[in-house]
Amino acid sequence: MKLHAQIERWPVAGAFTISRGAKTHVDVVVAEIVDSDHIGRGEGTAIYYHGESAESVLAEILAQADAVAGGLTRAELQTRLPRGTARNALDCALWDLDAKRTGTPVWKLAGLTEPKPLVTAFTISLGEPDRMEADARTSAHLPLLKLKLAGEGDEARVAAVRRGAPDARLIVDANEAWTGRDIAAEAAILTRYGVELIEQPVKAGQDDLLDGVASPIPLAADESCQDRFDLVRCAGRYQAINIKLDKAGGLTEALALAAEARDMGLDVMVGCMLATSLGIAPAFLVSGAARWVDLDGALLLAKDRPAAMVSADGLLEPPGPDLWG
Template identity: 55%
Template sequence: MTIHLTAAIERFPIAGSFTIARGSKTEAVVVAVQLEQDGLVGRGECVPYARYGETPESTLAAIDALAPALSAGLTRADLQKALPPGAARNALDCAMWDLDARRAGTSVAALTDLSLPQQIETAYTISLGTPDAMADAAARAAHLPLLKVKLGVPGDVERLHAVRAAAPEARLIVDANEGWHGDDLPVLLDICAHCRVELVEQPLPAGQDAALADLDHLVPICADESVHALAGLDELAGRYDAINIKLDKTGGLTEALAVVQRAEELGLQIMVGCMVSTSLSMLPARLLASKARWVDLDGPLLLAEDRPDGLVYRGGEIGTGPSGLWGG
């Protein structure tokens, strides 16, 4: 009955490059976890994020350090206390859910009483670039229902107008990645409203949320970097209209479910998001789709190649069928 842990850093080339206000990258670096018990294998994946002080090496070390505890019977409830919210706990938590479902001969959806919608529309990300480059990318993706536009540096007004002109019928989300300033925010939000943007993610740096409390705005504002897990969530009510739940921030599906419940109690709308990663990261997050007004799980679409048995994407929709990769 002993659980055997295997974890490794893995790299997946990005198709081209991926650029946000904090920089560019050409590969997704993930930490993959396998938990094996009696011939059954549970899998998980996480994306260490330097913005939160994580590296692939430190994340792998934190996971490997729990190997003796896992062999001794560490439970998922124990895991929530053994590691803080973050990438390392996410990979292990999701692997434990997967293993639990396989041992029970059922799916993680059944264990959590969550059901997938018949259709799941996902945002597709338009990487930060020049107005012309972003317009070209938006034109190629204009047939998709929802585009997420990366902004957060000088020249955003021109970028947004260029994208809207190139994709006049697409729904738009804007993600400033903490790159806007309070003095400019009213004007930028008015321009977003004019361009029919339906959500603005994290316009101000985390920690400057108080400035949003008395701000009149037509477009809903969503917290991303300002919200990680349950701790601090209540303080965001009245400042944000929505929160972006990412399993790499909550530390896995277990706390994400608790965050969903509390957000609903606080009247916060829900977006479920991801880092650039494979379907092994998307599948646990996909379970939250029925709770979310916005779904942004396009990570595999940004890769040159996904894992085998990954999710199927068609026309901006995520396949809802079972997967042998994770979750049953």
């Protein structure tokens, strides 16, 4: 087998803004594993808050060229690389390669049920309330909206989005911006607007701030939960976890993480980084048993790949074999 990898830049439609800043493009890393007439592909987006960059991810992937040439398996990959974006791209490429070799879709190889269309959240970027209200009005026909929050002034933002989209379900992502605030009181305010989930209210590593917090809205760990090793710390503090393949290090770990989380009584959300449909496709397979799905990373781009995943009115279709898996 031969390994190829490269960095690709994809423009964002407008700008994608969260509490940590704005993005006008995303750099993804694509790994290709070639075996005879088959090519397996996987895509990853560097997690900047872990210190990753597209360049560092590319270097990690290319460092596995000899292992790939020697017949690297998914099981071996789990111990050769730590969790993170490089392992995700390679893991997904290996799944895709196996699907093409055998003529069997990944969902069957993984022992999953056949994927069906899923409702995905659509993100309203962080901004002033009037801007967020306007964005919500253009998306008011969608069933589920996700709001980026920043701490100060969040009630005004949520109220504005609710005015713009009175019938949509709402989830919010604080992106760690509620550290030092009264989480239960902040959540109680948001119950007025029908918010059904709050992601990552406090900074990762300061999860003890949630000890004893009785939030009327479920709290989900995002930055605080990467893979199965983080579940013990999250249990009792969060009621849900957000699984992202780039954090977990691939589809293999993401499936195991979802199963173990449910066994522990935690609800599952499946999310993504900004990515093309090639990065979203494997995550879709984890989403079948998820309570919340947030796979709009490709929908926020100005353009997508050929054979891209199709979304209509918030309903995301499963990936086709020409794309992945």
